[in-house]
Amino acid sequence: MENYNYNNIWKENLFRGKSCLITGGSGTICRQQAAALIKLGASVAIVGRDTPRVDSVVQDLRKIIPSSLRDESKVVGFGNCDVRSISDLQKVVDETVTALGKIDFVICGAAGNFLSDFNHTSTNAFKSVVDIDLIGSFNTVKAAYTQLIQNRGAVLFVSATLHYYGVPFQAHVGATKAGVDALSNALAVEFGPLGIRVNCVAPGPIGGTEGFERIVPDVSNFESKIPLQRVGRTSDIGNATVFLFSEAAQWITGTVLVVDGGFWQMGNFNNSDQYPKILKQKLLEKPKL
Numbered sequence: 001m002e003n004y005n006y007n008n009i010w011k012e013n014l015f016r017g018k019s020c021l022i023t024g025g026s027g028t029i030c031r032q033q034a035a036a037l038i039k040l041g042a043s044v045a046i047v048g049r050d051t052p053r054v055d056s057v058v059q060d061l062r063k064i065i066p067s068s069l070r071d072e073s074k075v076v077g078f079g080n081c082d083v084r085s086i087s088d089l090q091k092v093v094d095e096t097v098t099a100l101g102k103i104d105f106v107i108c109g110a111a112g113n114f115l116s117d118f119n120h121t122s123t124n125a126f127k128s129v130v131d132i133d134l135i136g137s138f139n140t141v142k143a144a145y146t147q148l149i150q151n152r153g154a155v156l157f158v159s160a161t162l163h164y165y166g167v168p169f170q171a172h173v174g175a176t177k178a179g180v181d182a183l184s185n186a187l188a189v190e191f192g193p194l195g196i197r198v199n200c201v202a203p204g205p206i207g208g209t210e211g212f213e214r215i216v217p218d219v220s221n222f223e224s225k226i227p228l229q230r231v232g233r234t235s236d237i238g239n240a241t242v243f244l245f246s247e248a249a250q251w252i253t254g255t256v257l258v259v260d261g262g263f264w265q266m267g268n269f270n271n272s273d274q275y276p277k278i279l280k281q282k283l284l285e286k287p288k289l
């Protein structure tokens, strides 16, 4: 996990007394969002399906609790929770409240992804991405809703930039993340009068993640295509998360904060070497239903 010193930028103990529930918190990006909040004083609960993975990330995150808050801040994890199941999430929310006392912030980061052209994407595969990323995000907010009302909390969805243009091999994720943005916008309007803020962070290509390594084998050539000349770091998303949960963003709701070094403004360079020859070959193979 990237070791980034958030205290060089943000006020010490900025989130002291705050608690955050993070789905996908055992994954590469969301564990860094957890780390950012913990280093600035928050308590955190992370959620995933793979219990040993969740437990191991919890052990790592406990090591970065600020020494002055060792007796106060907590990091807990809940494995065996599938965001497609509202009952799994209700149980996790109850257990989080028991362990941390309350939930102020919610990050909906759990997601599934794979590269697949339309012809090789089965209906079930498409549906499973929608179920995890979109319905799972809805379920997470649903389960935490009472806590969000009680604590005038804030929600952060984790989106992407794939739906800003037509990205081949990613129709399932693009369609799903477009839905996440729409959900975020609508909930921002509905929850505003309750004092609950709802925003999205949209990461561009983040180095060191499984998804990125699958899509981009040659990083050096790729980096020159990004206006700010480097791939993203997980701490770039950590910093965006801190900003959007902080008092500095108290009048910001219903926004999508793109954190991508300006990449999406360049148009779609993803998979350009596979377009159109390899894509066309795949589209003309025997269809998968």
Ligand SMILES: NC(=O)c1ccc[n+]([C@@H]2O[C@H](COP(=O)([O-])OP(=O)(O)OC[C@H]3O[C@@H](n4cnc5c(N)ncnc54)[C@H](OP(=O)(O)O)[C@@H]3O)[C@@H](O)[C@H]2O)c1
Pocket: 023, 024, 025, 026, 027, 028, 029, 030, 047, 048, 049, 050, 051, 053, 081, 082, 083, 084, 108, 109, 110, 111, 112, 113, 132, 136, 158, 159, 160, 161, 202, 203, 204, 205, 206, 207, 209, 210, 211, 212
């Ligand atoms: N990587 C990038 O460059 C990039 C770019 C744009 C957007 N994003 C977004 O950023 C977020 C994190 O991406 P990442 O690359 O860090 O992903 P990752 O490492 O693959 O992590 C995904 C996390 O989601 C959890 N998860 C998946 N399915 C789940 C389910 N059904 N129920 C509960 N948890 C589930 C996984 O844990 P289990 O498998 O144990 O359940 C894991 O903790 C995602 O929303 C992704 O779409 C990433």
